[in-house]
Amino acid sequence: MNTQHIMDILKRVDLFDGLSDAYLEALGGIARHMSLDKGQTVFFAGDAGNGFYLVRSGRVKIFKSSFSGKEHILHVFGFGEAFGEVAVFAGDKFPASAMTLAASELLFFPRKAFLELLAKEPELALQMLALLSKRLRSFVNKVEELSLKEVPARLAGHFLLLAASGNTSTFHLDLSKTELSKYLGTIPETLSRVLKKMDDQGLIHGNGAEIEIIDMQGLEELAEGVSKL
């Protein structure tokens, strides 16, 4: 909780990569600490946002809910990742809601103080531009998947990503199946059925949250939309 501790965190944050210790010190100086239980709301879509957040521990989901209560998860952020920046640079309302998926500690960077610091360090602006660009890229993917691909293809793509990030053919799901279905833009029932079908057809072997990829190429074809379940 002391300054030194915060410095350790900030040094490991991609967004702040390559910044001087003195500058990180200044950043740490403006950050406010927050501690939240599981399932607590950080902010709602439409709330006025006067700063952004950084995940120090735990996990946070960013999502949109519909009038009828359906929910679509846009991102899940973990250690060292930032969210809520959009409200800092454009408009002042958060475009989506944020809620903790587990007990979490967050750092909050107030807009005004952050912008003042940003003006002094062009490198940080570039990092921020890179971050937002990557996020745009991921949104392009999401739109592509939602609009151009079916649920099995999306799920296959997700599995391939998980496998690639861990560099193994076996991994365990990073979200409960209910949350995963909301992330993929579907519902638990459909996810369950697709999972079963993939298993039946020998593409994967699933055991609870443990997934083993059996037929990597088959999954890739499915993800590309070349083949179907």
Added chain:
Amino acid sequence: MNTQHIMDILKRVDLFDGLSDAYLEALGGIARHMSLDKGQTVFFAGDAGNGFYLVRSGRVKIFKSSFSGKEHILHVFGFGEAFGEVAVFAGDKFPASAMTLAASELLFFPRKAFLELLAKEPELALQMLALLSKRLRSFVNKVEELSLKEVPARLAGHFLLLAASGNTSTFHLDLSKTELSKYLGTIPETLSRVLKKMDDQGLIHGNGAEIEIIDMQGLEELAEGVSKL
């Protein structure tokens, strides 16, 4: 085509708002001019991108196409709008494809030269951050609409936007109905049916590309998902 002419353009570009003449001069100095016919490809998704573009005249659509040939239009950009920036700041591949919807003139800003200039002008970095943030916001909306709303709601929302931007209850569609359907994540047949239904129910009156909103509140309820067609 001469420098003066380019300066006139640059001065009217939101992204470059508030920048000094000298700086705009420098920007104009690195820009390359391009002239394209209708239906020409500016770049394909996955192409290496070593710069971004600004629309000087005409219109350009940014889209993703699926393996099976379906296409989803992410944005349509007109005068003074920039596209392809993602490749400048993150990775080097364009996440989506770009094609002219009409004969167009573009300005191309090479990455390296642009980044050098950017480093000298923090204000431009802020404008760029604002631009990307706005774009992120629009993507959040798109995902919300695709995943959480049905076609009638998306179309109603689009109409309300068009009406709001022109401040009139009558307007004409900015895209052909086929292109509009690709923008809304559906197909021409469905769009046609929904349009007819809206007309039948007295929400709008359509005549070719001319649309008149009859029942604004009804449309709003439809867009929100409160009511259905």
Added chain:
DNA sequence: CGGCTGATTGAATCAGATCAACTGCTGTGG
């Protein structure tokens, strides 16, 4: 006057959502 492209309409089909019932696990309190 053809012939092309965009738009419309109808019929059939399909992917996925909804509704409902059931299983199994976990954690809590008697």
Added chain:
DNA sequence: CCACAGCAGTTGATCTGATTCAATCAGCCG
């Protein structure tokens, strides 16, 4: 320590919004 409440997950039956396929129509250009 067991019972049971409660929630995640699964499975089945049904429904529906939207796509697909097919045919027709309207406008426009050469």
